[in-house]
Amino acid sequence: MKITGIEVKHYLLPLDPPFKAAWDPQPRKKFASTVVYVHTDSGITGIGSGDLMMGLSGHEHLFIGQDPFNIERHNQVISNIDFHYGRCWPLDLALWDLMGKATNQPVYKLLGAKNEKILAYASTGEIVTPEVRAERALQFIEQGFKAMKIRFHHTDVRDDIKVVEEVRKAVGDKLEIMVDANQGWKMPWDTERTWDLKKATSVARELEKLDVFWLEEPLACHEFKNMAKLRDKVEIRIAGGEMNRNWYDFREMNRNNSLDVYQPDVALTGGITGVKKIAELVQGQGAWFSPHTWTNGIGVLGNLHLALGVSNCPYLEFPYDPPAWSNERRDFVQVDKLMIDSDGYLQASQKPGLGFELDQQALEKYEIKHFYVGETV
Incomplete structure (x- = not known):
């Protein structure tokens, strides 16, 4: 061939x-x-x-x-x-x-097939009021989710913490809660200062009181030693690495014991081939591999297959924050839209390859012949 x-x-x-x-x-x-x-x-x-x-x-x-x-x-x-x-x-x-x-064969079987399904956490993307976020969290429980992730980005981090407090009050112990501080990288126009070690430590200690499962990207993605210091100071798990593009970043993070949870995305960093090596490296030192998946449905599937093949982490990210970020929007090029089962598991198809079919009608409707980066927003 x-x-x-x-x-x-x-x-x-x-x-x-x-x-x-x-x-x-x-x-x-x-x-x-x-x-x-x-x-x-x-x-x-x-x-x-x-x-x-x-x-x-x-x-x-x-x-x-x-x-x-x-x-x-x-x-x-x-x-x-x-x-x-x-x-x-x-x-x-x-x-x-x-x-x-x-x-x-489905790809996850070529990769090792440790599992055929994995619990998915609902990864939210919008900043909404504490009351709205709590209401959506209750809907996640009804749908079968066992965990969710809340994104921070209020001007005052105390307002972010209030969102977590409201969600914890609403869900009790029915949902694990992750928090993404969004400090690891910046959009092109963002020149604001990121958190320093002292602020990250202070926030982490507040989130510990709310039994948060992990704190994601509390420091810039290159601060390998400060991430390790933060891990030593707090009990909460520290996650990151979603936008680190080079394999040697992960070598250095692993060497410094920077993270509890490593999150390289196969669609953004190294592909399945490269991220598999990163996953094996960090898991060999006792950390978890739980990839970032916030691209589209095919990107989710690529990360799902690798996670099923090699990951020890109990959860996989599932980008989902309806109505604004729905399965229909995320997966618009696919016939079948991805969704968890009633027990909260995301399962790969038994079909060969990544196991999806393109929606030809959607492709004909939404294809653009002359693409430029500005059209993504």
Whole structure:
């Protein structure tokens, strides 16, 4: 089998009403999904998605004529492209999807198949009042979720803590609560100061009183030693690493014992091939691997398959904050929208590859021929 072509297409879903992401002061009126197709001479096509693929153009020839199963070679080439031009890791997902289809196996079985399902936590994305967040938390319980994540981004962190207090009061011990401080990285226009170690410690101690399961990204993503100091100061688990792009960042975090929970995303950092190595590294030292998944449904699936194959963590992130961030919006390029079962588990399909089917009607309706980055907002 040989790769005969690589095709990248862009799709843009209008959002009405807009999605008011906690990390973005500008309400998002559109949602972009880029899909990469890897065609072969056997007629099998692998499909991936989850990032904009802005760096691939002009480098497709590096894969043409190659055996798609030479995944380590392809991953190195994608890494080189990432260094020079930009992230193209959905191509790695497409290659794994292709290998699964060629062997008639779901990807998680190719990766080790430790589990067939995993508990998913509802990962919220909006800043809302304490009362609204508590009401939505109760709805999560009715749907079967056993855990949820609350994002911080109020001007005054005390207002963020009030949200957690209200949710804890409403749900009691029926939900585990995670908190994302959103201090690990910045949007392009954000020049505000991030938390320092003292502030992160103070917030962590307040969240301990509310029995928060983990505190995510309380410090900038490069502060490896301060993360370790924070871990030593508090009892709450410290999570992070979702936007660290280089494998050696995780080597240094692991060396410094920076985190309890490592969160690289296969669609953004290293693909399934690279993140599998990171997961094995950090789990070998006793930490958890629970990937960031906030891209689109295909990105969620890529992370789900790897987590089922190798992860020891009890939970996987499930981007979900209806009505503004619904399964229908997140998964608009797919026929089947992802959802947990009544017991809170997210289960991978038994179909070969990543186990999804593209919604051809949606693709025809939302395809854009001339894509530029500004259209993502």
